[in-house]
Amino acid sequence: MKDTLNKAAKILTIIPALNEECTIAQVISGIKAHAPYCDILVIDDGSSDATALRARAAGVKVIRLPFNMGYGIALQTGYKYALEKGYHYVVQLDGDGQHDPLSLEELIEAVRSGETDVAIGSRFSNNNQEYTYKAGWMKRTGILLFSAITSLIIKQRVSDPTSGYQAITRKAAQFYASEAYPCDYPDADVIIMLNRAGFRIKEIPVVMHQNKNKKSMHSGMKPLYYVFKMFLSIFLTLLRKRELLNQESGRVCP
Amino acid sequence: MPIKQKIFAIVISLFLLFFIIELVRRKKLREEYSWLWLLTGSIILILALWYDLLQGITRLIGARLPTSTLFFLGLFFLILIAIQFSVKMSALFTQVKNLAQENGLLKQRIEELEREDYSPNEHESKES
Numbered sequence: 001m002k003d004t005l006n007k008a009a010k011i012l013t014i015i016p017a018l019n020e021e022c023t024i025a026q027v028i029s030g031i032k033a034h035a036p037y038c039d040i041l042v043i044d045d046g047s048s049d050a051t052a053l054r055a056r057a058a059g060v061k062v063i064r065l066p067f068n069m070g071y072g073i074a075l076q077t078g079y080k081y082a083l084e085k086g087y088h089y090v091v092q093l094d095g096d097g098q099h100d101p102l103s104l105e106e107l108i109e110a111v112r113s114g115e116t117d118v119a120i121g122s123r124f125s126n127n128n129q130e131y132t133y134k135a136g137w138m139k140r141t142g143i144l145l146f147s148a149i150t151s152l153i154i155k156q157r158v159s160d161p162t163s164g165y166q167a168i169t170r171k172a173a174q175f176y177a178s179e180a181y182p183c184d185y186p187d188a189d190v191i192i193m194l195n196r197a198g199f200r201i202k203e204i205p206v207v208m209h210q211n212k213n214k215k216s217m218h219s220g221m222k223p224l225y226y227v228f229k230m231f232l233s234i235f236l237t238l239l240r241k242r243e244l245l246n247q248e249s250g251r252v253c254p
Numbered sequence: 255m256p257i258k259q260k261i262f263a264i265v266i267s268l269f270l271l272f273f274i275i276e277l278v279r280r281k282k283l284r285e286e287y288s289w290l291w292l293l294t295g296s297i298i299l300i301l302a303l304w305y306d307l308l309q310g311i312t313r314l315i316g317a318r319l320p321t322s323t324l325f326f327l328g329l330f331f332l333i334l335i336a337i338q339f340s341v342k343m344s345a346l347f348t349q350v351k352n353l354a355q356e357n358g359l360l361k362q363r364i365e366e367l368e369r370e371d372y373s374p375n376e377h378e379s380k381e382s
Contacts, residue, residue: 043358061362061366062362063358063359063361063362064358064361064362065354065355065357065358066354066357066358067354069351069354073351073354073355076355077355077358077359080355080359081359081362084359179348183351
Protein backbone atom coordinates (compact mmCIF):
# COMPACT_ATOMS: atom_id res chain seq x y z
CA MET A 1 0.00 0.00 0.00
CA LYS A 2 2.74 2.48 0.94
CA ASP A 3 4.82 1.55 -2.04
CA THR A 4 2.07 2.12 -4.56
CA LEU A 5 2.15 5.77 -3.56
CA ASN A 6 5.69 6.21 -4.82
CA LYS A 7 5.01 4.38 -8.03
CA ALA A 8 1.70 5.83 -9.10
CA ALA A 9 0.55 2.87 -11.20
CA LYS A 10 -1.58 0.16 -9.62
CA ILE A 11 -0.23 -3.27 -10.44
CA LEU A 12 -1.88 -6.59 -9.77
CA THR A 13 -0.21 -9.96 -9.86
CA ILE A 14 -2.61 -12.80 -10.52
CA ILE A 15 -1.77 -16.38 -9.73
CA PRO A 16 -4.15 -19.04 -11.03
CA ALA A 17 -3.69 -22.05 -8.78
CA LEU A 18 -5.00 -25.59 -8.75
CA ASN A 19 -3.88 -27.75 -5.84
CA GLU A 20 -0.69 -25.82 -5.18
CA GLU A 21 -0.72 -25.86 -1.38
CA CYS A 22 2.96 -26.84 -1.26
CA THR A 23 4.26 -24.00 -3.42
CA ILE A 24 1.77 -21.14 -3.23
CA ALA A 25 3.13 -19.53 -0.04
CA GLN A 26 6.64 -19.61 -1.44
CA VAL A 27 5.54 -18.02 -4.70
CA ILE A 28 3.70 -15.27 -2.82
CA SER A 29 6.65 -14.47 -0.58
CA GLY A 30 8.87 -14.40 -3.66
CA ILE A 31 6.63 -11.81 -5.31
CA LYS A 32 6.50 -9.77 -2.12
CA ALA A 33 10.29 -9.81 -1.94
CA HIS A 34 10.94 -8.85 -5.57
CA ALA A 35 8.00 -6.57 -6.28
CA PRO A 36 6.53 -5.33 -3.00
CA TYR A 37 4.50 -2.62 -4.75
CA CYS A 38 2.28 -5.22 -6.45
CA ASP A 39 -1.05 -6.33 -5.10
CA ILE A 40 -1.44 -10.08 -5.27
CA LEU A 41 -4.53 -12.08 -6.13
CA VAL A 42 -4.72 -15.86 -6.08
CA ILE A 43 -7.47 -17.49 -8.09
CA ASP A 44 -8.16 -20.86 -6.61
CA ASP A 45 -9.59 -22.94 -9.43
CA GLY A 46 -11.65 -25.25 -7.26
CA SER A 47 -8.70 -26.85 -5.48
CA SER A 48 -9.39 -29.79 -3.22
CA ASP A 49 -6.45 -28.99 -0.96
CA ALA A 50 -5.53 -26.05 1.26
CA THR A 51 -4.39 -23.73 -1.55
CA ALA A 52 -6.88 -20.99 -0.65
CA LEU A 53 -6.09 -21.25 3.08
CA ARG A 54 -2.34 -21.05 2.53
CA ALA A 55 -2.75 -18.08 0.22
CA ARG A 56 -4.99 -16.25 2.70
CA ALA A 57 -2.54 -17.03 5.48
CA ALA A 58 0.18 -15.45 3.33
CA GLY A 59 -1.91 -12.30 3.38
CA VAL A 60 -3.15 -12.01 -0.18
CA LYS A 61 -6.60 -11.77 -1.73
CA VAL A 62 -8.12 -15.02 -2.84
CA ILE A 63 -10.94 -15.67 -5.27
CA ARG A 64 -12.33 -19.17 -5.11
CA LEU A 65 -14.13 -20.50 -8.14
CA PRO A 66 -17.02 -22.76 -7.12
CA PHE A 67 -15.63 -25.67 -9.14
CA ASN A 68 -12.65 -26.51 -11.30
CA MET A 69 -13.03 -24.63 -14.56
CA GLY A 70 -9.58 -24.72 -16.10
CA TYR A 71 -6.50 -22.55 -16.26
CA GLY A 72 -7.74 -20.02 -18.80
CA ILE A 73 -10.99 -19.39 -16.99
CA ALA A 74 -9.24 -18.89 -13.65
CA LEU A 75 -6.88 -16.48 -15.37
CA GLN A 76 -9.72 -14.56 -16.95
CA THR A 77 -11.39 -14.21 -13.55
CA GLY A 78 -8.25 -12.43 -12.38
CA TYR A 79 -8.38 -10.07 -15.33
CA LYS A 80 -12.02 -9.29 -14.66
CA TYR A 81 -11.08 -8.48 -11.07
CA ALA A 82 -8.22 -6.25 -12.20
CA LEU A 83 -10.52 -4.29 -14.51
CA GLU A 84 -13.16 -3.95 -11.82
CA LYS A 85 -10.65 -2.58 -9.34
CA GLY A 86 -9.02 -0.22 -11.81
CA TYR A 87 -5.53 -1.68 -12.01
CA HIS A 88 -3.23 -0.20 -14.64
CA TYR A 89 -1.03 -3.24 -15.20
CA VAL A 90 -1.53 -6.92 -14.61
CA VAL A 91 1.06 -9.65 -14.27
CA GLN A 92 0.18 -13.32 -14.47
CA LEU A 93 2.34 -16.13 -13.21
CA ASP A 94 1.80 -19.72 -12.21
CA GLY A 95 1.38 -20.87 -8.63
CA ASP A 96 3.64 -23.91 -8.96
CA GLY A 97 6.90 -22.00 -8.57
CA GLN A 98 7.89 -22.52 -12.20
CA HIS A 99 8.00 -18.79 -12.89
CA ASP A 100 10.69 -17.08 -10.86
CA PRO A 101 9.51 -13.76 -9.34
CA LEU A 102 13.06 -12.56 -9.91
CA SER A 103 11.99 -11.54 -13.42
CA LEU A 104 8.83 -9.69 -12.32
CA GLU A 105 10.43 -6.28 -12.27
CA GLU A 106 11.69 -6.57 -15.85
CA LEU A 107 8.31 -7.69 -17.16
CA ILE A 108 6.52 -4.87 -15.35
CA GLU A 109 9.07 -2.31 -16.53
CA ALA A 110 8.53 -3.38 -20.14
CA VAL A 111 4.82 -2.52 -20.01
CA ARG A 112 5.10 0.42 -17.63
CA SER A 113 7.61 2.22 -19.84
CA GLY A 114 4.99 2.14 -22.59
CA GLU A 115 7.35 0.18 -24.78
CA THR A 116 4.88 -2.66 -25.28
CA ASP A 117 1.32 -3.69 -24.42
CA VAL A 118 2.14 -7.28 -23.62
CA ALA A 119 5.42 -8.51 -22.19
CA ILE A 120 5.86 -12.27 -22.46
CA GLY A 121 8.42 -13.98 -20.29
CA SER A 122 10.39 -16.36 -22.47
CA ARG A 123 12.46 -19.25 -21.24
CA PHE A 124 14.14 -19.75 -24.62
CA SER A 125 14.93 -16.19 -25.60
CA ASN A 126 18.40 -15.85 -27.14
CA ASN A 127 19.74 -13.53 -24.53
CA ASN A 128 18.55 -15.66 -21.67
CA GLN A 129 21.57 -16.04 -19.47
CA GLU A 130 20.20 -18.12 -16.66
CA TYR A 131 18.79 -21.03 -18.55
CA THR A 132 17.44 -23.41 -15.99
CA TYR A 133 14.52 -24.90 -17.85
CA LYS A 134 14.61 -28.28 -19.49
CA ALA A 135 11.56 -29.70 -21.21
CA GLY A 136 10.90 -33.16 -22.59
CA TRP A 137 11.29 -33.72 -26.32
CA MET A 138 7.57 -33.77 -26.97
CA LYS A 139 7.01 -30.47 -25.24
CA ARG A 140 10.07 -28.99 -26.92
CA THR A 141 8.85 -30.04 -30.35
CA GLY A 142 5.44 -28.56 -29.63
CA ILE A 143 6.91 -25.30 -28.45
CA LEU A 144 9.26 -25.12 -31.45
CA LEU A 145 6.42 -25.83 -33.86
CA PHE A 146 4.07 -23.23 -32.47
CA SER A 147 6.90 -20.78 -31.99
CA ALA A 148 7.65 -21.06 -35.72
CA ILE A 149 4.00 -20.72 -36.72
CA THR A 150 3.37 -17.79 -34.41
CA SER A 151 6.54 -15.98 -35.44
CA LEU A 152 5.62 -16.44 -39.08
CA ILE A 153 2.09 -15.11 -38.68
CA ILE A 154 2.83 -12.08 -36.55
CA LYS A 155 6.14 -11.40 -38.36
CA GLN A 156 8.03 -11.10 -35.12
CA ARG A 157 10.17 -13.67 -33.36
CA VAL A 158 8.35 -15.42 -30.55
CA SER A 159 10.52 -18.05 -28.93
CA ASP A 160 8.16 -19.19 -26.18
CA PRO A 161 4.51 -18.86 -27.18
CA THR A 162 3.32 -21.21 -24.42
CA SER A 163 4.60 -19.00 -21.65
CA GLY A 164 2.08 -18.11 -18.97
CA TYR A 165 4.41 -15.56 -17.43
CA GLN A 166 3.21 -12.22 -18.77
CA ALA A 167 2.73 -8.59 -17.88
CA ILE A 168 0.07 -6.64 -19.73
CA THR A 169 -1.52 -3.21 -19.81
CA ARG A 170 -5.07 -2.45 -18.86
CA LYS A 171 -6.08 -2.20 -22.50
CA ALA A 172 -4.78 -5.69 -23.17
CA ALA A 173 -6.49 -6.90 -20.00
CA GLN A 174 -9.78 -5.77 -21.48
CA PHE A 175 -9.12 -8.12 -24.35
CA TYR A 176 -8.22 -10.97 -21.97
CA ALA A 177 -11.48 -10.43 -20.09
CA SER A 178 -13.62 -10.42 -23.23
CA GLU A 179 -15.41 -13.35 -24.85
CA ALA A 180 -12.84 -13.31 -27.65
CA TYR A 181 -10.29 -14.76 -25.24
CA PRO A 182 -9.88 -18.53 -25.80
CA CYS A 183 -10.48 -19.87 -22.32
CA ASP A 184 -9.42 -23.46 -22.88
CA TYR A 185 -5.65 -23.45 -23.33
CA PRO A 186 -4.91 -19.79 -23.93
CA ASP A 187 -1.58 -20.05 -25.66
CA ALA A 188 0.00 -19.27 -29.01
CA ASP A 189 -3.42 -18.34 -30.37
CA VAL A 190 -3.68 -15.52 -27.84
CA ILE A 191 -0.47 -13.99 -29.15
CA ILE A 192 -1.83 -14.08 -32.70
CA MET A 193 -5.15 -12.61 -31.58
CA LEU A 194 -3.35 -9.86 -29.69
CA ASN A 195 -1.26 -9.09 -32.73
CA ARG A 196 -4.30 -8.92 -34.99
CA ALA A 197 -6.10 -6.73 -32.49
CA GLY A 198 -3.23 -4.26 -32.76
CA PHE A 199 -1.43 -4.86 -29.49
CA ARG A 200 2.35 -4.68 -29.30
CA ILE A 201 4.10 -7.78 -28.01
CA LYS A 202 7.60 -8.08 -26.61
CA GLU A 203 9.51 -11.03 -25.28
CA ILE A 204 11.52 -10.68 -22.13
CA PRO A 205 13.97 -13.39 -21.08
CA VAL A 206 12.92 -14.80 -17.72
CA VAL A 207 14.04 -17.48 -15.34
CA MET A 208 11.85 -20.56 -15.25
CA HIS A 209 12.33 -23.59 -13.12
CA GLN A 210 11.69 -27.20 -13.81
CA ASN A 211 8.43 -28.46 -12.48
CA LYS A 212 9.41 -30.85 -9.74
CA ASN A 213 6.59 -32.88 -8.27
CA LYS A 214 4.21 -32.16 -11.04
CA LYS A 215 1.54 -33.79 -13.08
CA SER A 216 1.75 -31.49 -16.07
CA MET A 217 -1.25 -29.57 -17.30
CA HIS A 218 -0.57 -31.35 -20.58
CA SER A 219 -0.58 -35.06 -19.84
CA GLY A 220 -2.20 -38.21 -21.19
CA MET A 221 -4.22 -37.57 -24.34
CA LYS A 222 -4.09 -33.86 -23.72
CA PRO A 223 -1.02 -33.07 -25.88
CA LEU A 224 -2.89 -34.38 -28.91
CA TYR A 225 -5.93 -32.32 -28.14
CA TYR A 226 -3.71 -29.36 -27.40
CA VAL A 227 -2.01 -29.50 -30.79
CA PHE A 228 -5.34 -29.95 -32.56
CA LYS A 229 -6.99 -27.13 -30.65
CA MET A 230 -4.10 -24.79 -31.25
CA PHE A 231 -4.14 -25.38 -35.01
CA LEU A 232 -7.90 -24.95 -35.13
CA SER A 233 -7.83 -21.85 -32.99
CA ILE A 234 -5.05 -20.21 -35.01
CA PHE A 235 -6.76 -21.11 -38.27
CA LEU A 236 -10.09 -19.68 -37.12
CA THR A 237 -8.42 -16.57 -35.75
CA LEU A 238 -6.98 -15.94 -39.18
CA LEU A 239 -10.40 -16.43 -40.76
CA ARG A 240 -12.05 -13.86 -38.50
CA LYS A 241 -12.09 -10.21 -39.30
CA ARG A 242 -9.59 -8.11 -37.43
CA GLU A 243 -12.23 -5.67 -36.25
CA LEU A 244 -14.03 -8.37 -34.31
CA LEU A 245 -11.09 -8.76 -31.99
CA ASN A 246 -10.35 -5.13 -31.54
CA GLN A 247 -12.19 -4.11 -28.42
CA GLU A 248 -11.25 -0.50 -28.96
CA SER A 249 -13.49 0.04 -31.96
CA GLY A 250 -16.56 -1.38 -30.22
CA ARG A 251 -20.00 -1.39 -31.75
CA VAL A 252 -21.36 1.82 -33.13
CA CYS A 253 -24.91 2.37 -31.91
CA PRO A 254 -27.27 4.09 -34.31
CA MET B 255 -45.64 -49.18 -50.28
CA PRO B 256 -47.28 -52.15 -48.57
CA ILE B 257 -50.21 -51.16 -46.40
CA LYS B 258 -48.56 -52.64 -43.31
CA GLN B 259 -45.50 -50.44 -43.72
CA LYS B 260 -47.68 -47.42 -44.36
CA ILE B 261 -49.77 -47.92 -41.23
CA PHE B 262 -46.65 -48.52 -39.17
CA ALA B 263 -44.97 -45.32 -40.43
CA ILE B 264 -48.09 -43.25 -39.85
CA VAL B 265 -48.58 -44.62 -36.33
CA ILE B 266 -44.94 -43.97 -35.43
CA SER B 267 -44.93 -40.40 -36.75
CA LEU B 268 -48.25 -39.58 -35.08
CA PHE B 269 -46.96 -41.00 -31.81
CA LEU B 270 -43.78 -38.89 -32.11
CA LEU B 271 -45.73 -35.73 -32.89
CA PHE B 272 -48.20 -36.18 -30.03
CA PHE B 273 -45.43 -37.10 -27.62
CA ILE B 274 -43.46 -33.93 -28.45
CA ILE B 275 -46.51 -31.69 -28.30
CA GLU B 276 -47.45 -33.22 -24.96
CA LEU B 277 -43.92 -32.60 -23.61
CA VAL B 278 -44.10 -28.98 -24.69
CA ARG B 279 -47.61 -28.62 -23.25
CA ARG B 280 -46.44 -29.90 -19.87
CA LYS B 281 -43.40 -27.63 -20.11
CA LYS B 282 -40.98 -30.55 -20.03
CA LEU B 283 -39.53 -29.48 -23.35
CA ARG B 284 -38.91 -25.91 -24.35
CA GLU B 285 -40.51 -24.69 -27.57
CA GLU B 286 -37.04 -23.66 -28.65
CA TYR B 287 -35.97 -27.28 -28.97
CA SER B 288 -39.28 -28.74 -30.07
CA TRP B 289 -39.34 -27.31 -33.56
CA LEU B 290 -36.65 -29.56 -35.04
CA TRP B 291 -38.32 -32.61 -33.49
CA LEU B 292 -41.73 -31.53 -34.77
CA LEU B 293 -40.25 -30.99 -38.21
CA THR B 294 -38.76 -34.50 -38.14
CA GLY B 295 -42.10 -36.04 -37.10
CA SER B 296 -44.02 -34.10 -39.72
CA ILE B 297 -41.69 -35.15 -42.51
CA ILE B 298 -42.03 -38.82 -41.59
CA LEU B 299 -45.82 -38.39 -41.61
CA ILE B 300 -45.83 -36.60 -44.95
CA LEU B 301 -43.56 -39.19 -46.56
CA ALA B 302 -45.67 -42.04 -45.18
CA LEU B 303 -48.87 -40.53 -46.57
CA TRP B 304 -47.42 -39.35 -49.85
CA TYR B 305 -45.48 -42.26 -51.32
CA ASP B 306 -44.90 -40.54 -54.67
CA LEU B 307 -42.93 -37.81 -52.93
CA LEU B 308 -40.73 -40.39 -51.23
CA GLN B 309 -40.10 -42.06 -54.58
CA GLY B 310 -39.40 -38.69 -56.15
CA ILE B 311 -36.80 -37.86 -53.51
CA THR B 312 -35.30 -41.33 -53.87
CA ARG B 313 -34.81 -40.77 -57.60
CA LEU B 314 -33.53 -37.23 -56.97
CA ILE B 315 -30.76 -38.26 -54.58
CA GLY B 316 -29.97 -41.40 -56.56
CA ALA B 317 -30.86 -43.92 -53.85
CA ARG B 318 -31.93 -47.45 -54.81
CA LEU B 319 -34.66 -48.00 -52.26
CA PRO B 320 -37.21 -45.64 -50.72
CA THR B 321 -36.27 -47.13 -47.34
CA SER B 322 -32.69 -45.87 -47.79
CA THR B 323 -34.10 -42.40 -48.35
CA LEU B 324 -36.05 -42.68 -45.11
CA PHE B 325 -32.97 -43.85 -43.22
CA PHE B 326 -30.90 -41.10 -44.74
CA LEU B 327 -33.41 -38.41 -43.85
CA GLY B 328 -33.73 -39.81 -40.33
CA LEU B 329 -29.97 -39.73 -39.85
CA PHE B 330 -29.73 -36.25 -41.32
CA PHE B 331 -32.28 -34.86 -38.91
CA LEU B 332 -30.64 -36.56 -35.94
CA ILE B 333 -27.37 -34.89 -36.93
CA LEU B 334 -29.11 -31.53 -37.14
CA ILE B 335 -30.59 -32.04 -33.69
CA ALA B 336 -27.19 -33.07 -32.28
CA ILE B 337 -25.58 -29.95 -33.73
CA GLN B 338 -28.33 -27.82 -32.26
CA PHE B 339 -27.54 -29.34 -28.87
CA SER B 340 -23.81 -28.72 -29.27
CA VAL B 341 -24.43 -25.09 -30.11
CA LYS B 342 -26.71 -24.69 -27.13
CA MET B 343 -24.24 -26.47 -24.88
CA SER B 344 -21.49 -24.08 -25.94
CA ALA B 345 -23.72 -21.15 -25.10
CA LEU B 346 -24.60 -22.72 -21.75
CA PHE B 347 -20.94 -23.33 -21.00
CA THR B 348 -20.13 -19.67 -21.59
CA GLN B 349 -22.96 -18.73 -19.27
CA VAL B 350 -21.81 -21.15 -16.57
CA LYS B 351 -18.26 -19.85 -16.94
CA ASN B 352 -19.36 -16.25 -16.53
CA LEU B 353 -21.57 -17.16 -13.58
CA ALA B 354 -18.75 -19.05 -11.84
CA GLN B 355 -16.37 -16.14 -12.36
CA GLU B 356 -18.96 -13.65 -11.16
CA ASN B 357 -19.67 -15.89 -8.18
CA GLY B 358 -16.00 -15.94 -7.23
CA LEU B 359 -15.66 -12.18 -7.63
CA LEU B 360 -18.79 -11.51 -5.57
CA LYS B 361 -17.78 -13.88 -2.80
CA GLN B 362 -14.42 -12.20 -2.56
CA ARG B 363 -16.14 -8.82 -2.40
CA ILE B 364 -18.54 -9.95 0.32
CA GLU B 365 -15.69 -11.29 2.42
CA GLU B 366 -13.89 -7.99 2.01
CA LEU B 367 -16.97 -6.01 3.02
CA GLU B 368 -17.52 -8.19 6.05
CA ARG B 369 -13.94 -7.67 7.14
CA GLU B 370 -14.37 -3.92 6.76
CA ASP B 371 -17.46 -4.08 8.96
CA TYR B 372 -15.52 -5.63 11.79
CA SER B 373 -12.50 -3.36 11.57
CA PRO B 374 -13.51 -0.18 9.77
CA ASN B 375 -10.29 1.73 10.41
CA GLU B 376 -7.92 -0.86 9.15
CA HIS B 377 -8.99 -0.67 5.56
CA GLU B 378 -9.38 2.51 3.60
CA SER B 379 -11.94 2.12 0.89
CA LYS B 380 -10.66 3.14 -2.49
CA GLU B 381 -13.52 2.75 -4.90
CA SER B 382 -13.61 4.74 -8.06
